[in-house]
Amino acid sequence: MKGLRKVLTPFAPDQSGAVSVLYPLGGAVIVVDAGGCTGNICGFDEPRWQHQAAAVFSAGLRDMDAILGRDQLLVDKACELAQTIRPQFVALIGTPVPAVIGTDLKSLARLIEKKSGVPAFAVVTNGFQLYDKGVEKTYLALLRKYCKVEDSEGAACEKVGVLGMTPFDVDMQKMQPILAAHDTWCPFGWQPDLEAFCQAGKMQHNIVVSPSGLKAARWLKQHFDVDYTVEDPAAVSFAESLSDVRGRRILAVHQQVALKSARQVWLDRGAASVTAGTWFMNDKALRQPGDLQFKEEDEFEAAAASGDYDMIVADAVLRPLAKNFEGEWSDWPYFAISGKQIDVYE
Numbered sequence: 001m002k003g004l005r006k007v008l009t010p011f012a013p014d015q016s017g018a019v020s021v022l023y024p025l026g027g028a029v030i031v032v033d034a035g036g037c038t039g040n041i042c043g044f045d046e047p048r049w050q051h052q053a054a055a056v057f058s059a060g061l062r063d064m065d066a067i068l069g070r071d072q073l074l075v076d077k078a079c080e081l082a083q084t085i086r087p088q089f090v091a092l093i094g095t096p097v098p099a100v101i102g103t104d105l106k107s108l109a110r111l112i113e114k115k116s117g118v119p120a121f122a123v124v125t126n127g128f129q130l131y132d133k134g135v136e137k138t139y140l141a142l143l144r145k146y147c148k149v150e151d152s153e154g155a156a157c158e159k160v161g162v163l164g165m166t167p168f169d170v171d172m173q174k175m176q177p178i179l180a181a182h183d184t185w186c187p188f189g190w191q192p193d194l195e196a197f198c199q200a201g202k203m204q205h206n207i208v209v210s211p212s213g214l215k216a217a218r219w220l221k222q223h224f225d226v227d228y229t230v231e232d233p234a235a236v237s238f239a240e241s242l243s244d245v246r247g248r249r250i251l252a253v254h255q256q257v258a259l260k261s262a263r264q265v266w267l268d269r270g271a272a273s274v275t276a277g278t279w280f281m282n283d284k285a286l287r288q289p290g291d292l293q294f295k296e297e298d299e300f301e302a303a304a305a306s307g308d309y310d311m312i313v314a315d316a317v318l319r320p321l322a323k324n325f326e327g328e329w330s331d332w333p334y335f336a337i338s339g340k341q342i343d344v345y346e
Contacts, residue, residue: 005297007320011279011336012168013037014125016045017134017212018093020166021142021189022123023054028087030078032059032105033095037127044339045131047167055087061097071103075111082116088194089145090120099126121145131168131336132255132281135212139163139188143216146197147224157199161206161226162187164213168336169255174234175209188216200224207231211256211281230286232258239265242330245311246270251303253277253294253314254334256286262313263288277303277314279337297321 015031019041022029031038038058042049046056059074082090090112092105105122113120123141125134165175165187179185186203188196201224208217209232217228235258245266252259252266252274259276266274277292277300294300304312304322312322316331317338333340 012131014129014134017131021138027089079116082118096127132212139216159186161203164210169210235261251309
């Protein structure tokens with residue numbers, strides 16, 4: 001039934017994905033809402049909130065502010081904030097209220113930058129899309145703001161960029177040692193500075209670890225001829241940890257890049273077939289015939305009960321929806337689906 005959820009909670013919206021990229025960068029992130037969206041971000045969608053402070057604020061829009069469009073009030077508050085804490089930037093993040101009333105966030109950001117002297121930009125999210133669209137839009141907003149042609153001239157830096165690495169998509173328990181073993185790897189939006197975005201045009205190469213980083217990688221390829229590959233090393237590590245997949249017909253559920261990486265490992269180890277299923281971005285360049293796009297719970301339930309698979313690899317929160325599945329289940333944690341893996345980021 002469309003919209004009926006008996007097991008899954010609502011997935012994080014695009015504004016949460018936007019904040020996820022900006023969270024560690026040292027800016028003042030202003031979520032243009034009445035308070036509810038910011039509360040959800042801090043309380044549920046951002047696992048680093050438990051142990052890493054960041055300047056994330058709500059605009060605190062009241063009913064009359066929204067009705068009358070008191071944009072100058074937002075500008076004044078943002079400029080006062082910028083003068084008080086001197087952040088590296090001010091970012092305005094859209095939510096349903098400014099989207100519905102047609103607030104021009106980009107123009108407001110230009111006013112804030114001119115008045116405060118602090119770099120400012122807007123991420124035009126609307127709360128009606130999922131987190132990965134917010135991640136995608138934020139990467140592009142940062143690159144357009146900080147990656148300039150004049151700064152990218154000269155010798156390339158000795159760095160490999162990592163795009164799409166957010167707590168939503170990547171198993172940090174497995175990714176952290178992989179990053180530590182490659183000191184030339186430079187994750188965009190994971191370290192507390194903007195250097196990666198300023199040097200993005202000089203990167204030797206980019207690795208895209210989730211589909212939300214694909215558009216940024218393609219933008220850098222188009223404008224600065226930076227090549228990229230698509231692979232999630234943490235997913236490869238996980239796939240190699242499964243004991244015996246020989247002859248198995250596997251249904252795996254995760255984000256597309258993780259699925260692409262794991263599928264190759266399992267096929268190389270003798271799996272009969274690997275069908276990828278996702279609830280999120282479904283880039284045609286990463287799709288293979290037979291892959292599944294889930295929108296409703298009963299779609300996954302039907303796939304699990306179809307008899308087409310004898311092994312399912314997915315987040316444990318989906319297991320109650322596979323009550324008619326008679327094969328083997330293997331847990332593959334995915335924070336974007338369950339929101340229950342906060343401890344792995346500590």
